[in-house]
Amino acid sequence: MGQDEWVIMPCYNEEKNIVPVIRDTLKFSKNLVVVDDGSKDNTYQAALDNCKNAYVLRHSINLGKGAALKTGVEFAIKKGAKKFVFIDSDGQHEPKEIPKFLKLLDDHDIVFGFRKLNKNMPAIFRIGNTALNTGIFFLFGIRLHDTQSGYRAMTVDAYRKIRWKSTTYTVESEMIANTGKKKLRYCEIPINTIYANRHKGTTVLDGIKIMFDMLLFRFQR
Amino acid sequence: MEILGIQLAGVIFGIIFIYLTYINYKRSELNGSESIFWFILWFGLVLASIFPDVMDFFVKDVLNIGRTLDFLIIISFMVLFGIVFYIFTTTKKTRNKVENLVRNLAIKEGSRISNKTKK
Numbered sequence: 001m002g003q004d005e006w007v008i009m010p011c012y013n014e015e016k017n018i019v020p021v022i023r024d025t026l027k028f029s030k031n032l033v034v035v036d037d038g039s040k041d042n043t044y045q046a047a048l049d050n051c052k053n054a055y056v057l058r059h060s061i062n063l064g065k066g067a068a069l070k071t072g073v074e075f076a077i078k079k080g081a082k083k084f085v086f087i088d089s090d091g092q093h094e095p096k097e098i099p100k101f102l103k104l105l106d107d108h109d110i111v112f113g114f115r116k117l118n119k120n121m122p123a124i125f126r127i128g129n130t131a132l133n134t135g136i137f138f139l140f141g142i143r144l145h146d147t148q149s150g151y152r153a154m155t156v157d158a159y160r161k162i163r164w165k166s167t168t169y170t171v172e173s174e175m176i177a178n179t180g181k182k183k184l185r186y187c188e189i190p191i192n193t194i195y196a197n198r199h200k201g202t203t204v205l206d207g208i209k210i211m212f213d214m215l216l217f218r219f220q221r
Numbered sequence: 222m223e224i225l226g227i228q229l230a231g232v233i234f235g236i237i238f239i240y241l242t243y244i245n246y247k248r249s250e251l252n253g254s255e256s257i258f259w260f261i262l263w264f265g266l267v268l269a270s271i272f273p274d275v276m277d278f279f280v281k282d283v284l285n286i287g288r289t290l291d292f293l294i295i296i297s298f299m300v301l302f303g304i305v306f307y308i309f310t311t312t313k314k315t316r317n318k319v320e321n322l323v324r325n326l327a328i329k330e331g332s333r334i335s336n337k338t339k340k
Contacts, residue, residue, distance in 0.1 A: 035327065048334070057331035059323050071324045075331060167320060 004082035005102050006031040010068035011089035015041040018089055022051040025087065025095040031055075031079070033072040034089070038062035055079075065150075066164055066171030073159055085153040092194050093151045100189055101153035109158035109184040110175070112144055113151030113191040128207040135211060136173070139218045140180030144188060148172050148210075151191050158184055169206050170213045177217035231270030239263045262300070269293065 007029040011018055018034070025032055032054040036044040038061045047056045057071060073084055085101050087093045097113070104111045132147045150172060154162075162178035164171050179186050242263060246256040269276060273289050280292040 033331075055331055056334070057327040059327050061319075061323055063320055063323055067320055067324065071327050074324065075328045078328070078332075167316075 003031065004080055005029070005085075006033060006076040006079070006081040006083070007085045007087055007095075007098060008069060008072035008076060009034045009087050009089050010037055010065050010072065011035065011039065011043055011047070012037045012062065012065075012068075013039045013041050013043060014089045015039070015043045015046050017091045018043050018047050019050045021089055021091050021095075022047060022054050025098070026051065026053055028095045028098040029085070031076070031081070033057060033075050035059065035068040035072045035075075037064065037068040064166075064168035064171075066166040066168055066174070069171060070164065077156060077159075082156050083153065084156070084159065086150060088150045094192050094194075097151070097189070097191055101151075104187055104189060105153055105155055107185070108187045110154040110162075110179055110186045111152060112146070112176075112186060112188045113149045114144065114146035114188050115149050115193040116190050124204060128204065132173070132207065132210060132214075135214055136176055136180075139214055140177050142176055142180045142186070144176065146188075147176055149191065149193075166213070170210055173210050173214050174217055177214060228270045228273070232267050235263045235267035235270065239267075 007025055009022070009025065009032060011034060014021075022032065022034060030053070032051075034047050034051070034054050034056045036047065036056065036058045038059045044056065044058045047054065055075065057075060059068060059071065069086060073081075076084060083102055083105050085098050087095065087098070093113070101111050101113070129146055129148060133144055136147050137143050148169075152175070154175075158179075161182045161184065162175060164174040164178065166174045239260065242251065242256055242259040245251045246253075251259070269289070276289050276292070280286050280289050284292065286292045286295070
């Protein structure tokens with residue numbers, strides 16, 4: 001992995017998972033930025049004490065995933081990053097797939113990971129995902145299997161074109177909306193997903209809000 | 222002059238808010254022009270409550286609104302919508318400022334720590 005290829009990992013209250021996830025990620029990337037988004041538990045200190053080779057940033061208050069991703073990207077750009085991979089910190093993504101994302105960035109501006117449907121995926125996630133995917137296709141002409149997966153990669157040029165304003169989970173949808181509007185070259189890559197905790201991540205209410213926000217994105221410049 | 226219950230309520234409400242505006246002004250939480258705006262609003266409410274007939278000419282003949290109460294409700298809605306819009310834009314600006322501040326602090330602190338530990 002080159003010096004200009006960076007992994008961005010936002011985290012919030014992941015004290016129990018963060019250390020092994022960082023260690024696994026560092027096997028596939030020398031450049032890792034962990035952004036603790038104002039965790040109430042010991043996430044920041046755990047990451048700082050146990051993972052000397054990662055850059056660990058901390059939001060003094062909780063701003064949301066979109067804001068944490070942006071902080072990580074801005075930091076990485078200062079360090080000379082040209083390509084980024086976004087990975088979740090709860091252990092649901094496998095870091096060994098990072099090189100595949102980076103390889104695809106040679107021919108694409110943005111790469112979306114998609115979770116293969118399997119029996120482990122909670123039913124509510126399947127229904128929600130299908131509804132969101134259909135909505136995004138009609139609104140932005142982008143055909144994706146999984147609009148809410150956080151495992152993604154993009155080039156610095158793509159980031160500058162689609163710089164998002166969302167500070168929350170809506171960021172995943174805004175990235176897609178902007179990809180469609182700016183006509184960026186995109187592709188998908190299947191990823192393995194481990195659902196460890198059903199009560200974290202995007203909720204049904206988040207899903208409804210995302211739908212509403214997507215409609216707003218359609219009419220924004 | 223006989224004062225109805227609703228008029229009395231309007232007077233008490235206005236006086237309470239004149240007092241609160243004064244307190245906020247003394248604590249420098251409202252500046253001069255903001256205080257004047259609120260004082261005028263509350264004094265207007267008190268006067269309109271005590272002398273509702275004074276506004277009859279303006280409300281009925283000039284604006285062609287049937288009742289003074291209707292006029293007050295319309296004005297109240299206009300003021301409330303204006304205030305909501307102002308609060309909305311102010312909150313949004315403040316949120317952006319907070320986000321940028323928190324981000325810049327995180328990047329600055331992260332750079333400082335990493336310069337120390339990653340030499």
